[in-house]
Amino acid sequence: xxxxxxxxxxxxxxxxxxxxxxxxxxxxxxxxxxxxxxxxxxxxxxxxxxxxxxxxxxxxx
Numbered sequence: 001x002x003x004x005x006x007x008x009x010x011x012x013x014x015x016x017x018x019x020x021x022x023x024x025x026x027x028x029x030x031x032x033x034x035x036x037x038x039x040x041x042x043x044x045x046x047x048x049x050x051x052x053x054x055x056x057x058x059x060x061x
Contacts, residue, residue: 001013001014001015001049001050001051001052002014002015002016002017002019002020002047002048002049002050003020003047003048003050004020004021004023004024004027004029004030004041004045004046004047004048005029005045005046005047005048006027006028006029006042006044006045007044009027009028009029011023011024011027011029013050018037020047021039024039024041024045025039028042029041029042029045030042030045
């Protein structure tokens with residue numbers, strides 16, 4: 001899971017980096033060049049990551 005955080009805003013958690021970057025662009029945490037796919041985060045912006053715990057639970061059929 002990925003999200004971008006600025007001193008004044010926290011983005012939502014997204015399952016992939018590309019989606020997180022697109023949303024960071026929308027909240028003003030960075031710039032996404034859609035032509036090249038290059039993302040530049042603005043000063044004082046940081047990327048946070050989080051792993052989901054796999055507790056091994058399975059849905060009974």
